[in-house]
């Protein structure tokens with residue numbers, strides 16, 4: 001067995017592994033314990049996720065069932081409101097038309113609904129956590145390493161506990177996407193608030209601002225460009241994760257990509273991939289231009 | 304002035320920065336030095352045993368080199384920094400004992416602050432920045448806006464109401480800072496090196512603006528600077544701070560004529576004495592029966608102005624008179640010249 005131990009003792013030569021039976025027992029205990037726990041609380045979990053299911057279905061139905069021309073117009077309206085740029089709107093129009101023309105309209109709508117809901121959730125959860133993190137170094141000392149782990153963990157690994165707890169379907173997929181996409185939102189909210197000029201904060205204090213007046217009147221407005229960068233990254237991560245989340249039953253473009261991988265459908269895979277890229281670019285340009293517009297007043301120069 | 308403003312009384316104020324200031328306060332009170340506190344215990348002595356009265360309705364200047372504790376001291380007055388020991392009394396209350404809520408009310412109603420780097424809100428226009436203090440007090444806009452516009456007008460920024468700070472020069476930004484502070488209608492105006500970041504010419508402009516406003520408003524101004532000329536120009540009373548301790552307190556003239564120690568002497572050495580010393584200080588009592596000159600000047604006039612007027616009018620000597628026009632003494636050009644020459648420089652030349 002230990003053929004080439006160069007005369008070294010066994011303990012140093014071969015890695016001392018934990019006994020295989022002990023490992024098996026431990027694994028089984030954890031897995032079944034976890035599963036039993038989930039079974040125990042399945043009612044609670046179902047009740048908690050029900051509103052998400054309703055909201056997601058509602059948005060998805062709206063996107064899919066409304067005549068395409070209306071959705072198209074509304075989407076372009078949103079892009080215009082955000083970016084205020086003819087070029088971005090024209091690019092978005094072209095991309096959406098091509099997507100529809102190659103028969104991916106419905107799948108794109110499903111993905112869009114998913115990304116919208118998960119981004120809203122990630123922002124709604126990430127913003128308060130980020131604010132909380134910015135307020136205390138002790139909280140930050142816990143949150144930051146957690147986010148580090150979340151961001152280095154391979155995205156597939158997220159799916160395991162999510163599936164165990166929530167099962168297969170749209171909502172588990174949504175939860176996985178939100179967990180995956182939330183770190184930049186928390187990080188950049190925290191960073192943005194911490195980077196606000198100390199003297200300006202001091203001025204707010206000197207004029208007798210309460211904590212709330214300081215948060216809404218000074219910290220958040222001044223952190224907004226950084227927070228918007230967080231929203232932008234969150235959207236991008238959500239788009240990346242919807243493809244992987246299709247493994248647990250999320251429909252749309254991601255599912256097509258997954259099927260294309262399984263069946264080696266080269267063209268289908270790339271068409272869907274490009275559709276995702278197109279959506280990503282539209283989102284990215286719109287949110288970035290919006291963020292830039294928010295800080296226009298920072299530009300120097302006399303009239 | 305009808306409304307007499309109260310003095311700010313600072314009593315036995317100590318501030319130690321570090322992990323456990325309370326543990327070292329007794330040692331510091333017993334005489335542990337700043338260097339020893341830092342070397343042996345890793346704490347920074349910010350202020351030690353400050354006793355100072357800042358008279359109501361006047362400009363008090365706190366002066367010192369960078370790191371001497373000026374910012375620390377001024378931030379105690381509105382409670383931005385809490386002391387390790389001591390009290391600050393204003394209108395019968397100890398600022399250091401106020402609760403968070405009381406402190407907020409005190410800051411809203413009684414103090415306003417102007418900052419070295421302006422500290423304007425970049426996302427608010429000039430008008431909105433000026434409104435800031437009133438917004439915080441929840442004064443309705445309909446009531447607050449006319450006030451803000453009036454102050455913007457007073458600091459010379461009419462027409463710039465809808466500009467953002469980034470569109471203004473440094474001097475204009477600090478005018479906004481001043482308008483923001485004045486709009487609060489607080490008794491106390493705290494100015495931490497408010498003009499130090501400005502170019503020399505603009506700085507002199509701002510000093511004039513402040514003096515003009517003060518002529519009318521009579522606020523209790525606490526002005527911080529590291530520039531003696533600025534201190535002499537603005538300060539009714541000057542306090543010199545070094546390593547967190549007061550070195551000397553007095554009027555500009557007192558400090559220039561009688562520096563308490565070498566540190567203060569080094570500070571005042573380069574100053575233009577003719578702008579500080581009053582005619583009354585130099586005048587000599589006339590001999591009995593001496594014939595008095597015709598011309599007369601007020602005793603409070605500084606030597607520079609007396610000399611200029613005397614040369615202009617062709618007088619070699621003049622009487623110095625008090626407010627009622629009574630003669631206090633006589634002054635001549637050679638006495639003025641002698642007083643203007645710095646004794647320290649004179650010594651080094653004879654040596």
Ligand SMILES: Nc1ncnc2c1ncn2[C@@H]1O[C@H](COP(=O)(O)OP(=O)(O)O)[C@@H](O)[C@H]1O
Nearest residue numbers: 320347348349368369370371372373374375376
């Ligand atoms: N938060 C703090 N922690 C530790 N030391 C401080 C702190 N704030 C100020 N100091 C120290 O106190 C001294 C006085 O600082 P400061 O009041 O800012 O001086 P000035 O305004 O006169 O330049 C300096 O030695 C500075 O390093």
Ligand SMILES: [Mg+2]
Nearest residue numbers: 373374375496
């Ligand atoms: Mg300072």
